[in-house]
Amino acid sequence: MRELVVPGAASLQRQIKSGAVPESTAALAMAKLLDFRHWIPLASQFELNGREIFDLHDVLTEMLQHTDADECTLENLSLPFDAFYLRFGKQDMVKVPFGDDFEYVDGAFVAVTPYGALESGQKRLKVGLTTVKADGSCVQMPGHYLDFNPDEQRLTIPKAIDAAAARRIASVREGAGDSESSKNLDQVRAEAISEAAQLTRGAMALVVNSLFYLESLDQIPAPTVGRDTSVELAAKWLSAKPARRHKLRSDLTAAGYTLVRLVGSELADGVQKGHRPDGVRTHWRKGFYRQQPWGPGNTLRRRQWIKPTIVNAGMGDVLDQPGHIYVPPGSSGVQ
Numbered sequence: 001m002r003e004l005v006v007p008g009a010a011s012l013q014r015q016i017k018s019g020a021v022p023e024s025t026a027a028l029a030m031a032k033l034l035d036f037r038h039w040i041p042l043a044s045q046f047e048l049n050g051r052e053i054f055d056l057h058d059v060l061t062e063m064l065q066h067t068d069a070d071e072c073t074l075e076n077l078s079l080p081f082d083a084f085y086l087r088f089g090k091q092d093m094v095k096v097p098f099g100d101d102f103e104y105v106d107g108a109f110v111a112v113t114p115y116g117a118l119e120s121g122q123k124r125l126k127v128g129l130t131t132v133k134a135d136g137s138c139v140q141m142p143g144h145y146l147d148f149n150p151d152e153q154r155l156t157i158p159k160a161i162d163a164a165a166a167r168r169i170a171s172v173r174e175g176a177g178d179s180e181s182s183k184n185l186d187q188v189r190a191e192a193i194s195e196a197a198q199l200t201r202g203a204m205a206l207v208v209n210s211l212f213y214l215e216s217l218d219q220i221p222a223p224t225v226g227r228d229t230s231v232e233l234a235a236k237w238l239s240a241k242p243a244r245r246h247k248l249r250s251d252l253t254a255a256g257y258t259l260v261r262l263v264g265s266e267l268a269d270g271v272q273k274g275h276r277p278d279g280v281r282t283h284w285r286k287g288f289y290r291q292q293p294w295g296p297g298n299t300l301r302r303r304q305w306i307k308p309t310i311v312n313a314g315m316g317d318v319l320d321q322p323g324h325i326y327v328p329p330g331s332s333g334v335q
Contacts, residue, residue, distance in 0.1 A: 034189065035142040042128050042145070045083040045111045052084035053260040055226060056210060060264025061088050064209035066308035067287035072208060074125055074153040074160060078215050083111035086210050087260065090132050094202040096144075096195055103131035103139050105203045110211065115150055122150045129196070129203055144196035157204055165197035214263070223259035225252070233257065 046052075056064075087107045095102040109128040116122050129144040146168075152160045169190045214220075225234045233255060237248050249259060287308035294300050 035145060035192075038126075038145045038147075039128060039142045041113075042083070042109050042111055042126055045113070046085060046109055049081050049083040049111075051258060052081045053087060053226075053258065054080075054084060054210070054214065054263050055087045055260040056089075057262065057264035057267065058089065059267050060213070061206065063267065063287065063308050064206050064213065065091075065093075067205065067209050069205045069208045069212075070157055072212075073156055074148060074208070075150075077125070077153075077211060079110065079112060079211065080214050080217075080220050082113075083109070085109050086207065088206060088210075090136055091203070091206070094199065094206070096199050098131075098133070098139065101134050103133060105129050105199060105206075106132045108203065108207050110207070124149055125153060127200065127204075127207060129199055131199075144199045146193075146196055146200050157208060158201065161197055161200050161204060165193055168193045217263075221261040221263055223261055226257060226260040229257045230255070 085107060086109075089106055091105045094105040097103075107130045109126075109130070111126045112123040113126065114122070115124040125148045127146055127148075131139045131143055133139060146161065146164050148160055148164050149167075152163045152167075155163060172186050172189050172193070225237045229237075229252065233248075233252055237245065237252070240248055252259065287306055
């Protein structure tokens, strides 16, 4: 990490002195460079865990967007891997200013690492949001990062985000230098953390609901070709026998594609959207979580997803989606 950040900082300083990088944006550029201290370990962990990618079906993504998770916590969350990527696609309603336009959340890296003494079994949860520009092209900068320690994971989602952001800002303030340039840099870094918290507030319901959904699956979907794979390669993969797919995986990688785990396609057939003749659009009725009594004498509680329903204004019907129960493995209940 030092081999990347130190030369990068030296190069940035030279560009500032030469005028290639305006002083007005120098602090922001340096703050982004310092973000590599979070993103390099996160990206490395993703690579070491086999580049696991969950590609959420658009229907599932929309349903999870319309589910309220504000009263849920991150405690006792069971993840399918120690590091992976959630692909949502460009989220038009989850954005922050970027230059003269906006950057939009399109996915999130999620990882856990040990926290404190190894024997404690406690974990730090790390979330790195990735963003795209309005045209869908990638933002060529480190994304927005926030991590949650065990105490923060016990809080409800909004409070956890506020506490995590406050902790990181306090850490920046504590290490502030005395020079004017150092103070300016620390101020920009604090503002960047606040911006990350703002974006995380908008995206966290989708991230958390996705994690709850993955936690509930009886079986993790097998890797397959992604949506952007060429028709020719996709056809070869889908028609190949398992023994042949090992070679095809290398061909896909060489061509710049990667395998993903498609999630939520089973929900697509149950959701139809339409319009009434007078132009009134079909709309969603928000989903939520409730505590489901269970166990001896119904003394225990577990999280139950009451799925959002789509009110079909075209037919005057409500297409009810039954609730789904999420039980954190190894837990006697849910916060």
